[in-house]
Amino acid sequence: MAFPVDLRRCQALGLAGSAFLALGGETAGALPVQDLLSPTSGRGALGLVGVYFGVVLLTAAWALLGKVIRGPEPPTPRALLLVLAVWAAPLLLAPPLFSRDVYSYLAQGAMVDAHMDVYLHGPAHLGGPLADEVAPMWRHTATPYGPVFLVMASGLSGLTEGRIPAGLIGMRLIALLGVALMAVALPRLARHGGTDPAVALWLGALNPLVLLHLVAGAHNDAMMLGLLGVGLVLARGRWYLLGVVLVTLAALVKAPAALGLLALVVMRGRTRWIRTTAATLTVASATTAAVTALAGTGYGWIAALRTPVSPQNWSPTSVLGRATGTLLHGLGSDLAPLALPAWRAAGLLLTLAVVLFIWLRLRPGPVYALGLSLAVVAALGPAVRPWYALWGLFLIAAARNASVQRRVAAASGVLALAVLPSGDPADTAQIVLAVCGGVLAVVVLWQAEQASRAPALERTA
Secondary structure (H helix, E strand, O other): OOOOOOHHHHHHHHHHHHHHHHHHHHHHOOOOHHHOOOOOOHHHHHHHHHHHHHHHHHHHHHHHHHHHHOOOOOOOHHHHHHHHHHHHHHHOOOOOOOOOHHHHHHHHHHHHHOOOOOOOOOHHHOOHHHHHHOOHHHOOOOOOOOHHHHHHHHHHHHHHOOOHHHHHHHHHHHHHHHHHHHHHHHHHHHHHHOOOHHHHHHHHOOOHHHHHHHHOOOOOHHHHHHHHHHHHHHHHOOOHHHHHHHHHHHHOOOHHHHHHHHHHHHHOOOOOHHHHHHHHHHHHHHHHHHHHHHHOOOOHHHHHOOOOOOOOOOOHHHHHHHHHHHHHHHOOOOOHHHHHHHHHHHHHHHHHHHHHHHHHHHOOOHHHHHHHHHHHHHHHOOOOOHHHHHHHHHHHOOOOOHHHHHHHHHHHHHHOOOOOOOOOOOOHHHHHHHHHHHHHHHHHHHHHHHHHHHHHHHHHO
16 A cells, blocks of 8 residues: 555645754854854754655655546645645754855845955955854855846845845845746746646645755756746737746846846747847847946956866766876876866856757747756756756746656755755765665654554555
8 A cells, every 4th residue: 555645645744844944054054154163073964864854855845746636536726836835944043054154145235335346356355253154165265146236245244244144045035036936937927838837836836946945945946947047938929028027037147147138039930030130139139237336236247257166076077077186297298287177168068959940940848948948057067066957847847848857856855955954075974874864754654554553554454
């Protein structure tokens, strides 16, 4: 007999997972420097176990919810939005999890508020307690973010007057607004693509990666994807130019969303593509100029897109570059320092080739093509982070391709386990603690299944 599953059980299980995430994060998360605990301390170790216990419970709840959606009585999109709200609730006041990027956002906002050029200087130029919270590898790095996000960060800095706890809550609220826009756009995109809106919401909004990294991590990718999704929805109707504006604003949060402009042109059909392209580029350029003028940040973000990535980054091109460099160094070649830049350049060329193949040869629907393209950009770029997978996943969730959706769902479950809650590189002891937390969750889930089977076995005896 199968484990009994219904919407209420999934909601309760996911809530328990989020609660353990939040509680574990109090000692194992990306805490302010003065509150950081050693991972080997008792409280730190217990927190790490608790976080991974929660991650596995939340992922299991999401997987079981997928079965409910495909069952005989699937929940409505409105019911799924309630589940999303319940799962996200414990994370609202939790410390940042899985990354310290939110501190960089706060520091960059404070720099803009102080009229410092964030495209020339890193947070170290700001100095003070806020700069000390930024991960060391990014303290001297200029920001690659566009003026839309910097205006938000600067406004938040002015409201909170540099107070870190208030700033963290504010950044999480901005991320939640982005997730809400994603949830609003997904059902509409799914209907246009011939996909079940409930399935799209399940894969694209209730996904553990959304909760772990966009909500708990407060990443600005949430706002990028939210604006992009709503822009695509509006452009399908009678609000094409407004859709162009919103997609442009998404690109002015993070640059990859600029690919959405190509989707908008294709969406309008081939009969008036010259006129459509001209109108799209005109509106996008005017929006960029107006926002940049209002923000007062200039166009330095274009050059800052070359921002160096972490040397510990595990993108495919970085791994190949480091391996090739090590091999050449062992052979005594002077070309060893060029290996990493060469592989990263090759990755960009391969990205361009694959994206052109998607649009010119495969020619799927524009939203699906955009999702595939963003997935390629995330996978082959010089930097890879688990939350980058959401760039493509969000739009693939609205596409009518069940086999791809299944693969994406499986990848989501794996990526949910990929980063420590502190955002730091893992050592052997931390990996052991994380595995212990996950195994404990599996044991609890198995015991719950056995307990649910017992009454049925008694009735059949």
